[in-house]
Amino acid sequence: MSRKAILSIIICLMLISSGMFMGADKVSGAAKQTVTAAKVKSAPTGLDDPAWQKAKAVEVPFEGKEKFAGKKTAVITKAVYTDDGIYFKFDWKDATKSVTKGAWKFDGQKWSHQKGNEDRISILFEIERIDKFATKGCAVVCHVPAGKTAKDGKFGTTSAAEKGDLWHWKAARSDPAGFADDTWLTQISEEKGGRKSDAGKGGDQKNMTADKSKPMYMPAPGKKPAAGDVLLVAHVVEIKDYTGFKAGDTLTYRMPKMPEGSRADIKAISRHAGGGWSVILFRKLDTGHDDDVAFNPRKKFNFAMALFDDSGDEDSYDSEVLTLQFAR
Amino acid sequence: MDTLSEMLAMGDMMDRVKALRVPADALTWHRFSGSLLLVLLVLLFLSGAFMAFYYSPAPGAAYDSVDFALYTVPFGDVIRGVHYYGWNIFLIVLGLHLVRAFIVGAYKTPRQLMWVSGILTLLLIPALIITGDLLPWDQNGFWTTQVRISIIASVPVVGDFIVRLIQGGPLTGIVALTRFYVLHILFLPTLLIILIVIHFHFLKVRGLSEPLFKKDSRSKNISFFPQLVNRWLLLFLGVTLVLGVISWYWPAPLGDPADPTDSTFVPRPEWWVLFLNQLVTVFKGSLTVIGSVIIPGGLVVLLLALPFLDTSPDRHPARRKKVLLVAVVVAIILLGLSIMSYVEHFNGNHP
Numbered sequence: 001m002s003r004k005a006i007l008s009i010i011i012c013l014m015l016i017s018s019g020m021f022m023g024a025d026k027v028s029g030a031a032k033q034t035v036t037a038a039k040v041k042s043a044p045t046g047l048d049d050p051a052w053q054k055a056k057a058v059e060v061p062f063e064g065k066e067k068f069a070g071k072k073t074a075v076i077t078k079a080v081y082t083d084d085g086i087y088f089k090f091d092w093k094d095a096t097k098s099v100t101k102g103a104w105k106f107d108g109q110k111w112s113h114q115k116g117n118e119d120r121i122s123i124l125f126e127i128e129r130i131d132k133f134a135t136k137g138c139a140v141v142c143h144v145p146a147g148k149t150a151k152d153g154k155f156g157t158t159s160a161a162e163k164g165d166l167w168h169w170k171a172a173r174s175d176p177a178g179f180a181d182d183t184w185l186t187q188i189s190e191e192k193g194g195r196k197s198d199a200g201k202g203g204d205q206k207n208m209t210a211d212k213s214k215p216m217y218m219p220a221p222g223k224k225p226a227a228g229d230v231l232l233v234a235h236v237v238e239i240k241d242y243t244g245f246k247a248g249d250t251l252t253y254r255m256p257k258m259p260e261g262s263r264a265d266i267k268a269i270s271r272h273a274g275g276g277w278s279v280i281l282f283r284k285l286d287t288g289h290d291d292d293v294a295f296n297p298r299k300k301f302n303f304a305m306a307l308f309d310d311s312g313d314e315d316s317y318d319s320e321v322l323t324l325q326f327a328r
Numbered sequence: 329m330d331t332l333s334e335m336l337a338m339g340d341m342m343d344r345v346k347a348l349r350v351p352a353d354a355l356t357w358h359r360f361s362g363s364l365l366l367v368l369l370v371l372l373f374l375s376g377a378f379m380a381f382y383y384s385p386a387p388g389a390a391y392d393s394v395d396f397a398l399y400t401v402p403f404g405d406v407i408r409g410v411h412y413y414g415w416n417i418f419l420i421v422l423g424l425h426l427v428r429a430f431i432v433g434a435y436k437t438p439r440q441l442m443w444v445s446g447i448l449t450l451l452l453i454p455a456l457i458i459t460g461d462l463l464p465w466d467q468n469g470f471w472t473t474q475v476r477i478s479i480i481a482s483v484p485v486v487g488d489f490i491v492r493l494i495q496g497g498p499l500t501g502i503v504a505l506t507r508f509y510v511l512h513i514l515f516l517p518t519l520l521i522i523l524i525v526i527h528f529h530f531l532k533v534r535g536l537s538e539p540l541f542k543k544d545s546r547s548k549n550i551s552f553f554p555q556l557v558n559r560w561l562l563l564f565l566g567v568t569l570v571l572g573v574i575s576w577y578w579p580a581p582l583g584d585p586a587d588p589t590d591s592t593f594v595p596r597p598e599w600w601v602l603f604l605n606q607l608v609t610v611f612k613g614s615l616t617v618i619g620s621v622i623i624p625g626g627l628v629v630l631l632l633a634l635p636f637l638d639t640s641p642d643r644h645p646a647r648r649k650k651v652l653l654v655a656v657v658v659a660i661i662l663l664g665l666s667i668m669s670y671v672e673h674f675n676g677n678h679p
Binding site: 129299302328 | 391392395398399405467577579582584585587589590593
């Protein structure tokens with residue numbers, strides 16, 4: 001072997017070994033879970049789509065707060081993306097499907113609200129950087145006044161320059177319409193928190209008469225409750241005759257509206273089976289709306305999640321902050 | 329071209345450049361590290377200037393300005409990648425350049441000061457990397473700087489003074505960031521250019537070292553312009569392309585925004601500082617100064633003094649076995665320390 005060849009091999013080996021060290025430097029930093037969105041050619045069309053097999057599942061631990069204090073749970077999280085859309089899949093154990101949300105029940109004489117809330121999952125991203133969100137997560141947007149309880153806490157950022165994008169999947173109030181509620185987070189004021197609905201229409205409508213004593217609407221002829229449980233606003237008619245109801249009949253109290261505009265960006269597909277929820281949330285990478293985070297696949301994003309098991313806002317399971325990155 | 333040079337009254341200078349002859353092996357496949365360093369330096373200055381257009385040296389804005397330059401400006405992350413990988417490769421190539429000069433005895437008379445200027449340049453690069461690391465104001469840069477500052481502070485007598493000088497106070501805040509920025513884009517590059525000019529001055533006056541193996545090659549000459557310049561431009565294009573592709577597929581990391589209240593973040597040493605980190609780990613407490621000052625300082629003095637210690641005229645490695653043996657032993661120790669540090673920091677044994 002010539003001297004030139006030997007020298008070339010030595011130089012190559014030195015450069016390769018140096019490159020290994022450089023590569024190793026990239027893993028520096030504290031342990032923080034990362035969800036890597038896998039690139040897929042065609043968008044997943046359902047919960048069992050083979051596209052999900054391309055994504056690496058991350059088991060995200062959650063810790064309970066308030067009535068769930070001391071309890072733990074986990075959400076298996078996956079993400080894939082196409083040229084223009086991003087898709088998340090969340091699986092978590094929940095033995096009971098909770099979609100009651102104060103639904104009406106007739107006892108033969110009067111109507112009353114049933115006990116029970118709904119299951120939910122919410123995900124918070126940054127639209128404009130929220131100070132210390134990357135290290136502290138949702139803790140920096142939850143403000144509980146001194147001496148008050150979590151129920152009195154306000155959810156919002158500390159300055160108008162900080163903006164969050166809050167995806168809120170609600171088993172009773174948004175999922176039956178096939179969406180997650182698209183909201184955003186801005187500065188809290190002294191009077192109220194900083195949660196805002198995205199531009200457009202959406203949310204839900206309370207099904208009750210003016211005196212709040214009974215439901216006002218029932219399914220329109222030929223219309224059935226979505227997913228077998230919940231009435232949509234678009235599928236109801238006003239009740240003209242209450243005599244047709246019999247004891248044990250139930251009617252939805254919080255009826256989801258079909259969202260429009262920026263509020264309709266996040267679509268949802270769900271299933272409760274085998275003692276747990278499986279939920280897909282998906283939307284465009286960049287909706288072009290100011291109240292949405294624009295996902296750039298070359299960039300990393302911080303996000304944190306909260307899980308609600310038939311509970312109100314203060315009773316939740318919270319995750320630590322995570323990183324979302326996009327595989328090439 | 330001639331008309332333009334006449335208009336600019338640069339005719340004489342152009343004639344001198346055209347008449348300049350350089351050895352044919354001034355830029356060949358086996359002697360290219362010097363030219364490659366010049367290519368990398370130009371790329372570093374260009375990519376650095378691009379980032380300076382968007383950068384805001386204040387803790388509340390620095391991270392967002394870098395984020396904007398990376399992800400909003402077209403190809404911003406590629407240009408930052410060129411800067412990031414450029415420094416690392418610059419350090420590697422400069423090391424190889426000096427290793428080659430050492431092996432072929434290019435530091436010997438009459439090129440002693442070329443060697444000294446090269447070593448001083450090598451010492452300047454870490455200063456540029458250290459000041460540059462803090463600028464994005466991300467977690468890794470911030471906490472790595474804290475570790476480095478604590479090591480500097482451990483230096484007896486002058487440690488605290490140096491820390492206050494570069495940081496402007498006891499904490500790493502807006503004054504520190506401003507000083508690091510000014511050092512990184514103004515003072516240190518100026519010093520680097522001065523050292524390179526000195527290096528080139530000696531290169532022109534003393535010439536390239538004679539090849540050890542091909543005695544006849546030095547008789548061949550080529551023109552500086554356009555032959556050597558064209559070779560250099562070809563190298564420039566090639567390196568730019570390679571760095572651009574690397575940066576496109578493996579973007580330079582930008583961590584989370586710095587959070588000075590987050591004491592859970594554990595920075596890990598970069599590849600080029602692993603052995604120093606291990607020295608500081610080995611020598612603890614009152615002995616820290618041995619690992620942080622005496623041994624590294626001794627090595628620097630040894631490198632600077634090498635041309636004046638090894639004064640024999642022999643350049644061939646076969647006739648300089650003692651010097652080479654000492655160098656190999658030192659290199660093995662440094663490599664061993666680096667491996668120990670790597671294992672400790674990257675295999676989870678480090679707190």
